[in-house]
Amino acid sequence: xxxxxxxxxxxxxxxxxxxxxxxxxxxxxxxxxxxxxxxxxxxxxxxxxxxxxxxxxxxxxxxxxxxxxxxxxxxxxxxxxxxxxxxxxxxxxxxxxxxxxxxxxxxxxxxxxxxxxxxxxxxxxxxxxxxxxxxxxxxxxxxxxxxxxxxxxxxxxxxxxxxxxxxxxxxxxxxxxxxxxxxxxxxxxxxxxxxxxxxxxxxxxxxxxxxxxxxxxxxxxxxxxxxxxxxxxxxxxxxxxxxxxxxxxxxxxxxxxxxxxxxxxxxxxxxxxxxxxxxxxxxxxxxxxxxxxxxxxxxxxxxxxxxxxxxxxxxxxxxxxxxxxxxxxxxxxxxxxxxxxxxxxxxxxxxxxxxxxxxxxxxxxxxxxxxxxxxxxxxxxxxxxxxxxxx
Ligand code: GLA
Numbered sequence: 001x002x003x004x005x006x007x008x009x010x011x012x013x014x015x016x017x018x019x020x021x022x023x024x025x026x027x028x029x030x031x032x033x034x035x036x037x038x039x040x041x042x043x044x045x046x047x048x049x050x051x052x053x054x055x056x057x058x059x060x061x062x063x064x065x066x067x068x069x070x071x072x073x074x075x076x077x078x079x080x081x082x083x084x085x086x087x088x089x090x091x092x093x094x095x096x097x098x099x100x101x102x103x104x105x106x107x108x109x110x111x112x113x114x115x116x117x118x119x120x121x122x123x124x125x126x127x128x129x130x131x132x133x134x135x136x137x138x139x140x141x142x143x144x145x146x147x148x149x150x151x152x153x154x155x156x157x158x159x160x161x162x163x164x165x166x167x168x169x170x171x172x173x174x175x176x177x178x179x180x181x182x183x184x185x186x187x188x189x190x191x192x193x194x195x196x197x198x199x200x201x202x203x204x205x206x207x208x209x210x211x212x213x214x215x216x217x218x219x220x221x222x223x224x225x226x227x228x229x230x231x232x233x234x235x236x237x238x239x240x241x242x243x244x245x246x247x248x249x250x251x252x253x254x255x256x257x258x259x260x261x262x263x264x265x266x267x268x269x270x271x272x273x274x275x276x277x278x279x280x281x282x283x284x285x286x287x288x289x290x291x292x293x294x295x296x297x298x299x300x301x302x303x304x305x306x307x308x309x310x311x312x313x314x315x316x317x318x319x320x321x322x323x324x325x326x327x328x329x330x331x332x333x334x335x336x337x338x339x340x341x342x343x344x345x346x347x348x349x350x351x352x353x354x355x356x357x358x359x360x361x362x363x364x365x366x367x368x369x370x371x372x373x374x375x376x377x378x379x380x381x382x383x384x385x386x387x388x389x390x391x
Contacts (some may be wrong), residue, residue: 001153003176005277006210006249007122008238009044009088014186014215014253017225018099021068024255031257033083035264042272044122044155045080046088049099061114062091062102079118088122089115093139093160102186103129111147112154120154123147127160136160137169144174148334157249158214167204171275177210177249184214184253187228188379191217191239192330194330198246199286199312205247207281212249215238217255219263226253233262236326237360238381240266245314245326245383246278246287257281269360271385280319286325287313287343310377311335315344318385325356326383329376339372339381346388353391354383 010028014018029045041308048384051073053063061188064073077087089113092103098243103126104111115123125143147154158175160166161182170178180201198213205211218240222230231239243250252267259267310331316324323344327337346352354367360382366389373380 011046013048015224071120086121092126098128112150116150118153124153140173186217215253218260244272284314354386
């Protein structure tokens with residue numbers, strides 16, 4: 001199967017962990033379909049780990065837990081499909097999943113046939129308990145082959161967290177995305193760490209096999225399976241915007257049915273979704289922050305020099321000739337973002353400049369001859385969609 005854009009949807013793990021059941025999945029499908037999410041592109045409803053019994057049946061198949069899923073998986077899949085959505089499930093390349101339920105090792109073709117029969121459209125494939133005696137790429141190739149011969153189009157979302165240099169072999173396996181990070185949790189520290197870690201992987205992302213930065217924690221507000229401290233609204237905005245600038249899958253992880261208004265606004269930001277899903281699918285480039293020559297002050301706090309890892313400024317050329325530009329303040333200080341037009345392909349001689357629209361406020365400004373500048377509070381970001389215009 002060929003996947004042309006980073007998948008969007010919802011996954012049960014971040015909030016529900018082991019406490020997953022058909023009611024949660026079906027109500028979430030209703031919510032996605034009825035509250036505008038489906039129309040924005042969120043299409044996969046994905047059940048993560050802990051959906052089965054601990055043992056396979058006599059035919060060697062994994063059995064859905066009858067308490068959690070009393071009507072079986074085909075029933076849930078049919079319901080999700082009836083809402084105009086797609087249905088995702090989870091398994092693992094080892095003999096056990098990370099939560100110690102049956103994994104697909106040595107049962108890949110049997111499991112792929114089951115998933116096809118149930119109507120699965122997306123498979124997240126984890127890497128816990130993989131045997132040391134074989135290579136990760138053998139196991140991902142095996143499941144990819146099983147899926148591409150199961151008679152149904154199933155997106156193959158590899159989840160080996162970047163282990164064993166995944167980036168160098170994942171494309172050849174047939175995977176449609178690869179988890180390029182360890183597990184996220186609902187805290188600023190986790191978001192910051194994942195973002196800073198991912199910049200070096202930007203060049204591996206692209207059509208055919210997307211870098212997957214893990215499910216979103218926007219809207220968890222410290223509640224659920226991977227909850228920790230929770231984040232502020234600005235931190236959730238920075239998180240969502242960074243995922244979009246990097247072109248990661250956007251898989252919601254909160255209990256969407258209970259998400260507050262601020263979270264819903266972030267998750268529904270159409271300009272960021274359009275950047276994430278831009279069909280040219282070019283990787284972002286990083287404009288190295290320059291030293292700020294004239295140190296200015298906000299209140300009594302000095303504007304410190306910027307370093308790329310603290311305040312990355314990235315840009316992405318979009319399919320219609322626009323440029324997405326984002327600056328992210330990962331530091332705990334006020335910082336000044338300053339990008340030269342030269343670094344974006346413009347310059348004095350071109351006779352052109354940029355009209356920029358702030359994706360959060362919708363405000364538009366013409367840059368003129370100057371650099372693009374903004375001051376950023378700690379943990380905040382600014383993202384523009386910039387249009388090339390005559391000076
Ligand atoms: C791993 C994955 C997570 C989640 C859990 C489930 O940790 O990286 O995303 O799927 O397993 O056990």
